[in-house]
Amino acid sequence: MQFSKVIGQQQLKDSMIEAVANGRISHAQLFLGPEGNGALPLAIAYIQYLFCKNRTNTDSCGTCPQCQRITKLNYPDLHFVFPLALSKDVEKSSDVFPKWKEAFLKDNYMSLTDWMNFLDAENKQPVIGVGESKDILHQLSLTSYEGSYKVMIVWMAEKMNLVAANKILKILEEPPDKTIFILITESTQLPVTILSRTQITKVPRLTEQEIAAALIKRNGQSPEMAASVARTAEGNYRFAQVLLTEDEDAQFFSKKFQEWMRICLKLDGDKLADWIGNSDNGISTIGREKQKQFLAYSIQTIRHSLLLDKLAISISASDEDFLRKFSPYISFEGGNVIFEELNRAYHAIERNAHPKILFTSLSLKIHDTLAQARRAITA
Ligand SMILES: [Zn+2]
Incomplete structure (x- = not known):
């Protein structure tokens, strides 16, 4: 990872370049700052700059063997410690390093939540446990591959439990020769003894x-x-990415919902089959998480159509246009029936219901309700 691939933070990049040029590299550093600031890619770019064989006075070359291996997180003198969902098979970072590497290479700005999601461990406490300290000592005791520095990057260091923190402190107090520790943290909730042992670099929010x-x-x-x-x-660049996806999802859901209601109203079998599964973005193909989000979006939209003239709701002009035409088909009773059906479907998806069958039967029920309303209107 070159500095040029790290967003912003020019001042810090400059001072890192200067530190390498002057050979003044602190053996224990702490990067402190909020999520989405890019502290982790910045630390890796810094180390790559240090190891690069053809660095210029602005960046690493990106092409020498050192650069190539560090970019792939495949460099024998660069080690990582990060929070884990501890289990009897997973006690230390090296047990799941290939997964962590995969997650980081997919998104250099991943957050701790992203990492836990990647492990399918959303509900577990992420911890840097005592199992790490032995491994750290072991890794650092190995002869360095290049005869140069050995580097240990501890990501989300505030997740160290107390025992692990004490052991790591001992290593910081008596570091093996030519080692560099970079602790990365989003909060100052670290033992004071660790804070006082490290050179603190504040990595600010991006502009x-x-x-x-x-x-x-x-x-x-x-x-x-x-x-x-x-x-x-x-x-927070990570938050910006989440906002973008939400926005794309919202547009997709809105389009999908409008198509669905039109199909339900007329009950067109071919179009319904397409909408559910035969088209590219058929609702049965988008995955359970998105299906749940879509149902939640639908519940919200039905609610909006009931409240359209009663409350100030913030929706886009095109959504409002649709809702004006659609809301006459949603009576108070009918709306509640659809609510209940959507709710039931939402929970059925959670319990692994078959999506094609589920959306077919749901569409038929919604059609019944809408058709009743239509008869009432035309009567
Ligand atoms: Zn290089």
Whole structure:
């Protein structure tokens, strides 16, 4: 990872370059700052700059064997420690390093939540446990591959439990020769003894302009969309990415919902089959999590159509246009029947119901309700 791949943080990059040039590299450093600031990719770019054989005075070369291996997190003198969902098979970071590497290479700005989701361990407490300290000592005691520094990056160091923190402190107090520790943390909730042993670098939030530029360059967003997302992202690039996906999802759900209600109203079998499963984005093909989100979106939209003239609700002009035409088909009673059906479907998806069968029967029930309303209107 080159500095040029890290968003913003130019001042810090400059001082890292200077530290390497002067050979003044502290053996115990702490990068402190909020989520989405890019502290982890920055630390890796820094180490790559240190190890690069052809560095310039602005960046590593990106092509020498050292750069190539570090970019793939495949460098024998660079080790990582990170929080885990501990179990009897997983006690230390090296037990799941290939997975962590995969997650990081997929998204250099991943958050701790992203990592736990990646492990399918959303409900577990992420911990850096005591199993690490032995492994750290072992890794650092090995002869360095290049005869140069050995580096240990501890990501989300605030997740160290007390025993692990004490052991790591001991290592920081008497570090093996030519080792560099970089602890990365989002909070100062670390033992004071650790804070006092490390050189602290504050890694600030990104600016709105930096986030906007990154959304255009890395995510291919339009300048307008990038600016709007950057305004709400609070200097957190990871949050900006979440906002973008939500926005894309919202557009997809809105389109899908309008198609669905039109199909239900007329009950067109071929179109329904397409909508459920034969088209590219058939609802049965998008995965359970998204199906649940779509049902939640549908519940919300039915609610909006009942409240359309009663409450100020913030919806887009095209959604409002649709709801104006659609809301006459949603009576208070009918709306409640649909609510209940959508709710039931939501829970059925959680319990692994078959999506094609579920959406077919749900569509028939919604059709019944809408058709009743239509008869009442035309009568
Ligand atoms: Zn290089």
